[in-house]
Amino acid sequence: MNDLSRALEDEHSSLSDAFDEVLASGWLVQGPQHAAFEAELADFVGTTHVLGVASGTDALEIALRAVMPAGRTAVVTAANCGGYTTTAARRAGYTVRYADIAKDTLCLDASHLAAVVDESVGVVVVTHLYGRAADVAAVRAVCEPLGIAVLEDCAQALGAQGAGGRVGSLADIAAFSFYPTKNLGALGDGGAVATSSDSIADEVRALRQYGWSAKYTIGRDGGRNSRLDEMQAAVLRRRLPRLDGWNERRRQVVTTYVARASSRIEVLPAVGPGHVGHLGVVLCDSADELRRHLAERSIRSDVHYPIPDHRQPAFIEEYRAIELPVTEWAAQRIVSVPVFPELRDDEVERVADALGSF
Ligand SMILES: Cc1ncc(COP(=O)(O)O)c(C=O)c1O
Structure with missing residues (x-):
């Protein structure tokens, strides 16, 4: 990552x-x-x-x-x-x-x-x-x-x-x-x-x-x-x-993923100065299957974040009655893929290919 x-x-x-x-x-x-x-x-x-x-x-x-x-x-x-x-x-x-x-x-x-x-x-x-x-x-x-x-x-x-x-x-x-x-x-x-x-x-x-x-x-x-x-x-x-330059590179990487993603997934865009591409986040109805697809191609992924705060084990009793439908919907569907400024072009291509072939 x-x-x-x-x-x-x-x-x-x-x-x-x-x-x-x-x-x-x-x-x-x-x-x-x-x-x-x-x-x-x-x-x-x-x-x-x-x-x-x-x-x-x-x-x-x-x-x-x-x-x-x-x-x-x-x-x-x-x-x-x-x-x-x-x-x-x-x-x-x-x-x-x-x-x-x-x-x-x-x-x-x-x-x-x-x-x-x-x-x-x-x-x-x-x-x-x-x-x-x-x-x-x-x-x-x-x-x-x-x-x-x-x-x-x-x-x-x-x-x-x-x-x-x-x-x-x-x-x-x-x-x-x-x-x-x-x-x-x-x-x-x-x-x-x-x-x-x-x-x-x-x-x-x-x-x-x-x-x-x-x-x-x-x-x-x-x-x-x-x-x-x-x-x-x-x-x-x-x-x-150097930060603005690194942020620009992050946006470029995310934009390549957006352009190449298959119709089964949505890569959240990082366009213009209002986004600094900290993470490359994908929304997908079959998040586990996508992570397996990436792993088979030796591409690491992560989830930011898998457990919403109100469902964390330490406080779950306090929040049992609370429902946050969009938060819970997103937690089931998000997958993060590698984005950092030093990612090489061939590596970006490999991730983009994997997102395109899912
Ligand atoms: C959104 C957000 N807030 C706060 C923090 C906490 O920062 P730190 O790890 O430096 O305590 C992080 C990252 O770790 C974060 O991603």
Whole structure:
């Protein structure tokens, strides 16, 4: 599905230079690389602030805590996004409710929100799934009159253009992951929170470092330690200028699959700046048969994601009565095929042939 060694080989000397710079600086956490990366990513995304943290899940948890209005305790999100928001929200002590997704985008359908929000809901999380910029404006239109904050989960879509700016700049706050297989990946875990609000940025700054309002002064309860280190920041700085080019290559790969797919399958398109081709996702009524067909041709596949959040074993009792028809329909039909920038043309051809001969 992904061969990270190709990018590492290609970037070997640039990454070595980055490590040398960090070693020479004597800084290992929250030093010059970290500060520069925060500023460069903020510039790229189009927000006033970016704050580095240790992972995308930490970014979600800290962002939720930073914008949850006082007295509210519930989060609403889609149930088909891998459970990261659910994990983060539950760890913060919030309850999670789910709204169904739209069949054409597989992203949160704003028209279902009214049925699940009440005065206990403080945040709605919109995930830009598979690389596609979701319709944040439609979600904000429901949330803003009710005093509900909107958080964008951009883990799969860094660089995608939404209506009015890049994803991450379209709502109150946003979370990013730099897990190695993400479109912008670190050499380990990493994450970030983005916002254009000074007061929310102050909250995030405190929450990511022990709740400190100043050194050794705990001004905010609920803090933790979640930092992005200098090595990762230096790597991410080297990679960020190449991101738009890598995203373009991902779109090309997906577009080849779309053009060659047999009539039994639908490859979700990744066209134009609103999609960064994070995953190549196929919808098929016979998903298991398709996966066998691919495996017989030595092509790996995966499912993102096979178990919707409300059907996860850890919480199934809480959600037995809940039905999300489109979410459940999609979970039975989705298959992911290899998409990453270093995929060679002959490999793209092989996957496209297999999708065409199914
Ligand atoms: C949509 C989404 N949100 C959040 C995360 C969590 O990021 P991390 O693995 O860095 O905690 C991921 C990926 O892992 C993701 O795909």
